[in-house]
Amino acid sequence: MFLKYFFTTVLSAFLVLSINSGLVYSNDNLNEEIAEDYFLKKPLITQSGISYLSLRKMTQGGHLLPNWVETNNFSIEWGNNISNFDGGTDSYRIVSCSKGPPCSGIPDMVDKWVDYFEEVWEKEIGDLGYIRPSGTDTYLYDIYIANTQDEIPLNNDDKTPTLSNSVLGSTITYCDSGSIYLSNCANKLSDLFSYIVVNGRITHPETMMVTAAHEFFHAIQFSYPNTDDWWTQENRWWVEATATWVEEVVYDEGNIYYPKVSNWLKEPELSLKNSGSHEYGDAIFIIFLTDFYLSDKNFVRYVLEREDSGINAIDGVLKDKYGTDFESAFKRFVALNAVADIGYTKGGYEEGPYYGSAAVTKYHSEYPFMLSEISGDKAPQQLGSNYILFIPPDNNDNNLVIEFNGADSINWASMVVMVRRDETGFDIEEINLDSSYGNGCHSIEGFGNLYKEVFLVPAVLADTDLTEPSSYNYNASLNSLCDNNRAYLITDTQSGSSNSLENSRCFIATAAFRSSKSPYVKILRKFRDKFLLPNRIGKGFVKFYYSSSPSIANFIDRHPSTQIPVRVILMPAIFIAFIFIKTTVIEKLLLLLLLVLLKIMLYRRFPRKAHQLTIPKN
Known part of the structure; x- marks a missing residue:
């Protein structure tokens, strides 16, 4: 207090x-x-x-x-x-x-x-x-x-x-x-x-x-009257952000807030609720709401006049007076920050050229690459974001396919910002993510001739129980297609009659369970992304599997009676994959120790009988 x-x-x-x-x-x-x-x-x-x-x-x-x-x-x-x-x-x-x-x-x-x-x-x-x-x-x-x-x-x-x-x-x-x-x-x-x-x-x-x-x-x-609820560690970011925002409202020529916002954009992975100097830079979020998203400076006063506080108060005003919500506003906010310096005439902040743009977490210019992981301090905190930059290899009409796979049980948002080559502005799209597994696939046409830059913007939405950064991985390829939540490569030798249904059945589990959205298929896919693709042996196995599985999957597809037996055969692999995905390193070691102890107990309970070879005498 x-x-x-x-x-x-x-x-x-x-x-x-x-x-x-x-x-x-x-x-x-x-x-x-x-x-x-x-x-x-x-x-x-x-x-x-x-x-x-x-x-x-x-x-x-x-x-x-x-x-x-x-x-x-x-x-x-x-x-x-x-x-x-x-x-x-x-x-x-x-x-x-x-x-x-x-x-x-x-x-x-x-x-x-x-x-x-x-x-x-x-x-x-x-x-x-x-x-x-x-x-x-x-x-x-x-x-x-x-x-x-x-x-x-x-x-x-x-x-x-x-x-x-x-x-x-x-x-x-x-x-x-x-x-x-x-x-x-x-x-x-x-x-x-x-x-x-x-x-x-x-x-x-x-x-x-x-x-x-x-x-x-x-x-x-x-x-x-509700001042006590705002002067808390959870909510004081709003107090300092709005006090910094009002500097610009009252004295537009002051602009002393520029360095605060610029420093904020250098660490976009930090939460809006982060204390210290970061909360002063949060003024960029208030500027986004009042000057860009809502075009109404009364918004801040409406929030203070409510009986509740924090994110709930902000969300309540957005819903009651503007027909939107906090999550929608925050998604657009983190997307805009990819091009924060683009300028008002191109759809950005009015004084954006003085802010700079959000720091790039990682960039790519060669495709395809199988998997890239962001974890630790560089991964986004709650109400934080990352910026992955993709540069086209040429000016051709390429199709960029991005696969995103976030940590489970996290309230993810994944935005895509595409900067036009003709310098007229940018476009924003959202990747449709699986709510349980946090994975999704997105295709961008015109990567090269229409768009000179593409940003993947993963963000973690509000979650009061989340205290640590949330890791994720992603990959990207050219001239592929997204089928459901994953990408399939299009080769020059593919026949024109090939369709997405056939492509989705190129894998044994997908064919056996009749859908790539099956939770069992998602478990195997998650195991592949987390434990196989990051290492050389795993990649070799995946490559072998991709080359040999289509014929088996097609056979299962043509003979529906084989689906149930194949499902039974796959269950042990699915169970093992589930255990690997859902347990920590310590839990895995404890399970391994338990299996060793179980083997010892079984050996002592049922010891092997020695067989003696008797050589008959003449």
Whole structure:
């Protein structure tokens, strides 16, 4: 629960090195404690001497720092050590200050923070329709400029907060006692009152803008009734993703989110729910939903307004208001990321050329290849994806056939993205996968003359029980056909009368069970792909089987009475294949040990009798 009471936001870890050198990314501790004992819960009573403002608001508990200005919505405070440079033009939004009227000579840095936070209020609350931060119907919202304390001990600015250089801002609730492990909160409405700390070393205007937009959106998020359900390890990715998204909505010219999205696309196998800097790059998913898939920025607000949270809330809004669902949106999202940099005019993201495209897991330019496996850290996590790139060998009208085989019992999606050679855009198709075994086959015509690139995009859909990456294998060939869920090679010597039914019966098990979709045939196929094709001996056996089985399969096909006996003969092989597929290495070793023990017991129970050869005497 400490995320609710002591939430530290790292808006993009950028250091402002100099005006010319720009911004550099840095990844500090995301849970850095920055409030320390500066701000205990402020009293909610009006202190004597606090004047009412034009909107009848007051500061909450008075001012804690010696220097301050007040606007219609904010109280901004700072210490004694701040750049006092004043260009001569003060913000017209200031209505009172610690200096007293006419509030002239305010440092330019403070004027900028005043303007940016008031602009953010107008856009996020006025234009986008979000609720006010808790307490702001009565009190001004407190903002403290960190790193502005002087070196004089025990004076009036000792409570000035500090932030490390790589932390731009933080949004924290006043109910926190200063410890991330202990809170003063009593589940009252006032527990949601929050304040913002911004880094006083920030001078770059665009960095100040997006910091204000990002942190104030956290203040808004704190104020929704179901906020507890969003501040969890499972759901906080959405919180940071939408706060980063709103930077772009409020200040389109800011674009500080570009490196976050680019870094995100370099590791697409990671889950949307992955913590750390990855959750800031999740903003690309929000941009996809609001700008590309739905064309409606109200979507984010609809999600926050629901009583539920997480994927369920997102899915509910997609179904209720847009007639789609989370899985459909996510499939299209991972497919688009294969060509994330293609540009708006060709059907991609508006600012996609600045993002780059998703990192390619593996690429191929020679065909056929029997099997390629992706496993371990490179395999996709839940709500992650991979990108396999196929390059045509020439510009001819080739037919590319891709076979995909994912790990069992995983909620797979497998998309195909085809980039047109004429530079007009791309096409997206989905491979129809077997729901139980996760395998499927897909054929792409025009691989070479019509399409210059083809991406296979395997993705793992939402599964709360899945904690590890999911492995898969695939292969590809040219000028083949898909029959049901597997490919069959077309040779120049095939007669024109050959049909798919005959091709599907080229294998003994398929002929015996009358269907390539038979679960027994699928078990044998799975055993072939997992245990035979990856090694030389297995490949040799498969090649021999392919060359010798058609005649036997045709005989079975012409003599239906042989099907049942052949099924009986195949059952031991199917059973062994099933055991190999469904057991782990340890389970296989235990079974082997059990068989050895069984053999020993049988040998002792029924020992062989010795036979003595007797040679008769003369």
